[in-house]
Every structure is written in structure tokens, then in C-alpha cells.
Amino acid sequence: MLPEVEKLVVIQDRDLKISAIQKELDQLPAEEEDVREKLASDKRAVEAAKLAVQENEVAMKNLELDIQTRQDSIAKLKVQQFETRKNDEFRKMGQEIENYGNEITGLEDRELELMEKAEKLKSTLASAEAALASSQELVDEEIADIGARRKNLEAEKAELEAKRQAEAADVPDDTLDIYNRLIKSKGGLVVVPLEAGQCKGCHMKVTKSTVVAVKNEHEVTHCENCGRILYAAD
Numbered sequence: 001m002l003p004e005v006e007k008l009v010v011i012q013d014r015d016l017k018i019s020a021i022q023k024e025l026d027q028l029p030a031e032e033e034d035v036r037e038k039l040a041s042d043k044r045a046v047e048a049a050k051l052a053v054q055e056n057e058v059a060m061k062n063l064e065l066d067i068q069t070r071q072d073s074i075a076k077l078k079v080q081q082f083e084t085r086k087n088d089e090f091r092k093m094g095q096e097i098e099n100y101g102n103e104i105t106g107l108e109d110r111e112l113e114l115m116e117k118a119e120k121l122k123s124t125l126a127s128a129e130a131a132l133a134s135s136q137e138l139v140d141e142e143i144a145d146i147g148a149r150r151k152n153l154e155a156e157k158a159e160l161e162a163k164r165q166a167e168a169a170d171v172p173d174d175t176l177d178i179y180n181r182l183i184k185s186k187g188g189l190v191v192v193p194l195e196a197g198q199c200k201g202c203h204m205k206v207t208k209s210t211v212v213a214v215k216n217e218h219e220v221t222h223c224e225n226c227g228r229i230l231y232a233a234d
């Protein structure tokens with residue numbers, strides 16, 4: 001094989017590996033995003049549980065206010081009852097006091113129910129928070145793994161790039177230019193074997209003179225169909 005073509009084959013191998021690594025690196029942010037997305041439903045569960053606890057607390061406070069209002073009314077009525085001298089007024093007030101008393105009993109029953117509910121809501125919140133914490137731990141681990149992978153890939157890529165740079169310095173500039181242009185326009189393999197008269201890049205038969213030129217190895221020879229650089233397959 002022509003020495004410069006041999007070097008191009010090595011460079012091509014580096015380039016393929018570098019671009020595969022780059023592809024993998026480019027996928028990492030999306031992978032991180034997917035991992036973080038796992039927390040979303042746990043976070044929503046915690047938020048919902050917190051909201052339920054708060055709403056229940058507000059409901060209990062409102063009940064307490066309602067009870068207090070009725071207790072104030074009862075106290076006021078009792079003073080008025082004490083001051084009145086009219087029997088029917090006294091009786092009417094007594095009835096009102098009784099009504100308020102009944103209402104208070106109902107409200108207190110409701111308050112007890114809400115207090116029991118509060119206990120359940122708090123334990124639901126605690127479980128949701130524990131689930132989120134354990135998911136967070138797993139997610140942190142996975143994110144750390146991805147970070148480690150990124151570091152390895154970047155190191156591997158830097159090493160390949162350094163080797164490629166040194167190897168490219170050994171190839172004549174015009175040959176390297178042609179190679180770089182082919183890579184840009186075709187991508188993938190651009191230095192390919194010629195097998196039984198067939199270019200392994202475009203899979204077309206080449207002319208006799210091209211076959212001879214490749215065999216003679218006097219100069220870099222291209223496939224006349226696709227322009228790829230050819231070398232003789234063993």
C-alpha cells in the first residue's frame with residue numbers, strides 16, 4: 001500500500017472512533033434529562049400531599065373560628081338573658097343558646113374528624129417525602145455515572161485527537177486536503193479497498209486503468225465513480 005494511503009487508513013480509523021465518541025457525548029444531556037424526569041412524579045406527589053395538609057389545616061382553623069363565634073354569641077345572650085325581665089324574651093334567648101350549643105357540638109364533631117384526617121395526611125406526606133428522597137439518591141447516582149462516562153469519553157477522544165494530529169502531520173498537505181474534503185462530503189469511509197475491480201465505497205466497477213493504477217501504487221488513485229481513495233485489497 002502507498003505509505004500515505006496507509007497513513008490515511010489509520011487516520012480514517014481514528015476519525016471514525018472520534019465521531020462515534022462524539023455521538024455518544026452528544027446523547028448524554030438527553031440521558032441526564034431522562035434520569036431527572038424520573039423525579040417529576042415523586043415531586044408532584046409531595047406537592048399534592050403538602051397541599052392536602054395545608055387545606056385541612058385551613059378547614060380546621062375555619063371550624064375553630066365558627067365555634068368561637070357561636071361561643072361569643074352564647075356569652076352575649078347569657079348576659080342579655082340575665083338582664084331581661086320579660087319571660088318570653090328570656091325563653092327565646094334560651095332557645096337561641098341551645099341552638100348555638102347544638103351547632104357547636106356538630107362543629108366539634110367535624111373538627112375531630114379533620115384532626116384524624118390530619119394525622120393520615122401527615123403520614124401520606126411523610127411517605128411521599130421518603131419516596132422522593134430515595135428516588136433522589138438513585139438519580140444522583142445515575143447522574144454521577146453519566147458524569148464519569150462523559151469524563152472517560154472526553155479523555156479517550158482527546159487521546160485519539162492527539163494521535164490523529166501527529167499522524168496527519170506525516171501526510172502530505174494536498175493528500176490530507178483531499179481526504180478532509182471527502183470526509184466532509186461523504187462521511188463514513190472514504191479510503192476504501194478495491195476488490196475484484198469493485199470500489200468498496202460505492203460498489204461500482206472501476207475501469208481497467210484505475211485497477212492498474214491502484215495495483216502499481218505510484219500515486220493516490222481515486223474511484224472515478226465516487227471519488228473515494230482506493231487501495232488494493234489483499
Ligand SMILES: [Zn+2]
Nearest residue numbers: 199202223226
Ligand atoms: Zn467508488
